[in-house]
Amino acid sequence: MTHLTLRPVRTVMLAAVLGSCLTFSAASMAQVSVNIAIGVPPPAPMYEAIPAPRPGYVWMPGYWDWDDHYHKHAWKKGRWERERPGYVYESPRWIQSRDGWVLVPGRWDQGGSKGKGNGKGNKGKDYHCPPGHAKKGEC
Incomplete structure (x- = not known):
């Protein structure tokens, strides 16, 4: 009889562990940045007049x-x-x-x-x- 009562507990624990793994996996994926390489070099920078400094x-x-x-x-x-x-x-x-x-x-x-x-x-x-x-x- 104890064998039957442990099965639901194991199932719940396994589900909790899998759920937390998915949560950690999603969090780590959110921090990934993607750089795409293109074959066209950028043009020369454009001149911009820098406005007067603004404190802060x-x-x-x-x-x-x-x-x-x-x-x-x-x-x-x-x-x-x-x-x-x-x-x-x-x-x-x-x-x-x-x-x-x-x-x-x-x-x-x-x-x-x-x-x-x-x-x-x-x-x-x-x-x-x-x-x-x-x-x-x-x-």
């Missing part, structure tokens, strides 16, 4: 994104975004891989005091001034 904000320069609908690069204009204390913004950039060109998305890196910069877009030693901006004293 970081300038995110424009960049070329890939438009899947039209199968071509599309310019995304620069914009201001609220700063994140202790973080440094890293602009999106295209890298060439063996399979083609891949866009590395922009992101916030922990940088401590690196993010203070000079108020003209320079956000630390890893910051790259967009083409044409340094000549105009904007970086």
Whole structure:
């Protein structure tokens, strides 16, 4: 008789374990990013005048994104975004891989005091001034 009463308990425990595995699996899949390589290199960056500094904000320069609908690069204009204390913004950039060109998305890196910069877009030693901006004293 004890053999029959343990079977439902085992079934419930097995179902609970399988359910938690599926939950962990779904959570880990949600953190996966997909990079798609394309065969077309991005055009040269477009010049954008950096507006006057805004206290508490970081300038995110424009960049070329890939438009899947039209199968071509599309310019995304620069914009201001609220700063994140202790973080440094890293602009999106295209890298060439063996399979083609891949866009590395922009992101916030922990940088401590690196993010203070000079108020003209320079956000630390890893910051790259967009083409044409340094000549105009904007970086």
